[in-house]
Amino acid sequence: MTYYQKLTAHFAKLDRFNHLAAVCGWDQATMMPTGGNQARGEAMAELALHIHQLRTAPQLADWLSEAKEETLSIIEAANLREMTRSWQQATVIPDDLVQAKSLAGSRCEHAWRTQRANNDWQGFSTHFAEVVSLSQQEAQIRAQANNCSAYDAMLDLYEPGVDSAQLDGLFGDMKTWLTPLTQQIIEKQQSEQFIQPSGLFAVEQQQALGKYAMALLGFDFNHGRLDISSHPFCGGTPSDVRITTRYDESDFVQSLMGIIHETGHARYEQGLPKSLAGQPAGFARSMGLHESQSLFFEMQLGRSDAFISALTANIQRVFPHIDKAMLSEQNLLKLYTRVQPGFIRVDADEVTYPAHVMLRYEIERDLMNQKISYRDVPDLWQHKMQAYLGVDTAGNFKDGCMQDIHWTDGSFGYFPSYTLGAMYAAQFMAAIKSVIDVNQCIQTGDLAAIFAWLESHIWQKGSIMTTAELIKHATGESLNVEHFRLHLQSRYL
């Protein structure tokens, strides 16, 4: 047995334990009765420890360096590169720091659930200070190992290959046109008439509609499910992908588009290369690329004129008791393309969303690089919300800097993925439109050609290439924010 083979066996084992964690995590969010939570938490912590031990197993250092000397195919070499990355990320942080951060994160998140409701920044800030400090320590250790800035080292956990120099460029460009564009769109939409949904949209009916959209979008129900959870997510494993949504019986609009979003995540997972199942090179490439698939499904396909038009008849069929004017194609299209600056990132439309991300990026970058203190966050938030979106959050912490869960457990570096995903998605759509008549595919209900492109250019690539290579290979150019700008302009102006 070669060292490379030993490694693939080890990582296959690791993947099987990750499979168990995915199933039990999904169950916890969707099925578990409240009273089961303590024992489940203990069982999952035990499993997380075991997974950490497998990721940092002492023999791996030798095996990885020995395997480097073996003759490997391009794919095997990519797999070894990803194994090394996984091992390095897990080993570089001392166990006591891992544990301290995990405990501080749990404490902060737990308290945050109440403190956010009470708009209690003072109370929150003591826990938050601890999480920031431990995350700064983590970032510094990773930075030393990666020979980069502290923030770039955190960014690398979610979006390998992207650094803040690149983000400064991308977001800097976007800043020059996003605010005026948003203003223009709002002015244009000001005179638009539309009807807000009202009436009873029963869960069963919404579920039927959601499953119809999933089927249309090629979701494989033999390898996945749709369920309910309070925070929608895509979980499970590539051969059994579990997506969730939440239903509001007074409005189906959000839930339907939420399902379409998660279906994009799901198809990426379902489409990963089976020949590399369980191996790091067979995993989804990055958080940003994952988000590009959900946003491709939601923003590029789902909210397009053609797609809304294709869904309209079915929406009317599922809700026969609802006023047809409210469910007309024209009205649905307006509902699904409404632009409105607001406090909350997760409720934002695709035009204002990037501003929420830029703001978080600038704050978390400077926090990790120790250029600002956790105390500066509310003022910076207020200042930037005013500048980017004209929104006043002074004193409103709960709809301001306390709105997201990400910083409570120290996931600094995650936020940029959302907007990178939107940019990737627009660039993919531009590339697809140069070879496929997308509107015609949607009108005829046959999206196969679009999915075939995504499958061969993205899903089947797993983590074999770097993100930059994948983008270039798929679209013929490096990440170019211009596609995103053109997409917004053509849809909204």
Add this chain to the structure above:
Amino acid sequence: MTYYQKLTAHFAKLDRFNHLAAVCGWDQATMMPTGGNQARGEAMAELALHIHQLRTAPQLADWLSEAKEETLSIIEAANLREMTRSWQQATVIPDDLVQAKSLAGSRCEHAWRTQRANNDWQGFSTHFAEVVSLSQQEAQIRAQANNCSAYDAMLDLYEPGVDSAQLDGLFGDMKTWLTPLTQQIIEKQQSEQFIQPSGLFAVEQQQALGKYAMALLGFDFNHGRLDISSHPFCGGTPSDVRITTRYDESDFVQSLMGIIHETGHARYEQGLPKSLAGQPAGFARSMGLHESQSLFFEMQLGRSDAFISALTANIQRVFPHIDKAMLSEQNLLKLYTRVQPGFIRVDADEVTYPAHVMLRYEIERDLMNQKISYRDVPDLWQHKMQAYLGVDTAGNFKDGCMQDIHWTDGSFGYFPSYTLGAMYAAQFMAAIKSVIDVNQCIQTGDLAAIFAWLESHIWQKGSIMTTAELIKHATGESLNVEHFRLHLQSRYL
């Protein structure tokens, strides 16, 4: 840290991995789409191996013998006894035999699913021969370790403390009266008129009825769920007990009583001592005692006149479109106490059920003790079915010796638990009736006193006492088959 403390930490860890196995096993049977099965199977096999490694960890031999010398409370000593038992059971069989039996069992079970449908004894017998042979090897090794007969060693896996000498006595007694009693009951019931259910009993309505019965029987929905699977079972963990049923929309009778049966299993698990959670002394005592709780709920409570009477109004309310005569108390009572010898054990009523078990007991005992060959099974089956139930199974293997899954994977020694459970249940009810007015409890819908008795005498005992001690302590006497005979006589004659 004492050795005993080291052991409790080790067994707590083991329990947390068993928790993961229980959740993922439940998911596999209830939620998982078909396409997820291969990866799930691999993940669960990996987990089973890890659990086996924990059960046989090399340090345990020392720790167990050192802990024996430490000063322990009665409960701690019981826990140590159960730890030792678990360790010995897992370590005594060589790993290659464990693996060979597991593979042969999978092969046999897989082929059986088709062979049973085709009534193919010839095909089945080649796989079955292999399973019998490997189980005989296992039984001999266990027998040597336990200093008992081969069959008794297998029995000990499911019903510790019970041996074939005791079973020969219990079943020998039963044989003298069960066949004539069955005959008498059938004659008595021959002239009875009753109406078979017909109409549509929608799944949602049956589910509502089932949950009503579960609530009446004290099932804690904060620590459990009801779902659907093709083979009903009770799974999960004590703080999150998952029971399942299957629904036939043309008949609600079986599903309702199935739910009541599983609720008995569930309440035992929910009622286990929290102070011993995750420790072997805190587990359910035995398969027979587990079955005693499901049969107490189903047979002693569920099918009693008083309970059927108490359920009738709700049954009528849930199915308002169904003929009231069919759902009358008198008719329901007849449906729920109909006695009819038949081929299939799982469909048998409580009067004929023990004959199915005695037959299997006599055959599996002689198989493990190598007094008969696997080739003798069909003829013995035919002969005993004729003698005990007057049923002819000649040539009908699929409804004869090929009907159960138990022998396909070598679970020899399991069957007696079912009838031991029925005997324990009758004895518990006799003891309860000597201190509680059970009918009045049921009539007033307040079963709390009955559950309090079960909780304090059985559930809260976990595995602290042996089964024999528990029975004696709870009922004032050793297992006495007379209670079961009197129960049948008073209900059916």
